[in-house]
Amino acid sequence: AELRLLGLLAGSGAVLILGLVDDVRGLGAGVKLTVQVAAAVTLWSCGWRIESVDLAGLGPGSLGALSLPLTVGWIVFVTNAFNLIDGLDGLACGVALTSTLAMCFILGPEYTFARISAIALAGALLGFLWFNFNPALIFMG
Structure with missing residues (x-):
């Protein structure tokens, strides 16, 4: 439980600092994407994972090796989606x-x-x- 909390603080802290630096200095898309992916991998490594999906009528299914790319992709997608609609x-x-x-x-x-x-x-x-x-x-x- 302690590792999960530290991971959450580290990952969200990295994205917070990224946002502050981007607001003050402006950063390129590559830098922002790299930090977002690193933060998402940190979260995944500390136990914040999408490990299964429950498809209607089919029951839960384990993601196995797809857990990492789907978790990272989802976190980066939602982060950028909120950034886009914030205007x-x-x-x-x-x-x-x-x-x-x-x-x-x-x-x-x-x-x-x-x-x-x-x-x-x-x-x-x-x-x-x-x-x-x-x-x-x-x-x-």
């Missing part, structure tokens, strides 16, 4: 809030920590959204 006031925050609330209802009872974390994130997003609506007083990044 319209309230959009990125609204999408994050909607998906976070959906997670609260979709996750089973065995995911107590994830549900509590999602509820806390939803509260933070609501507070942020209040100031991010048009005309936005604050921006995601």
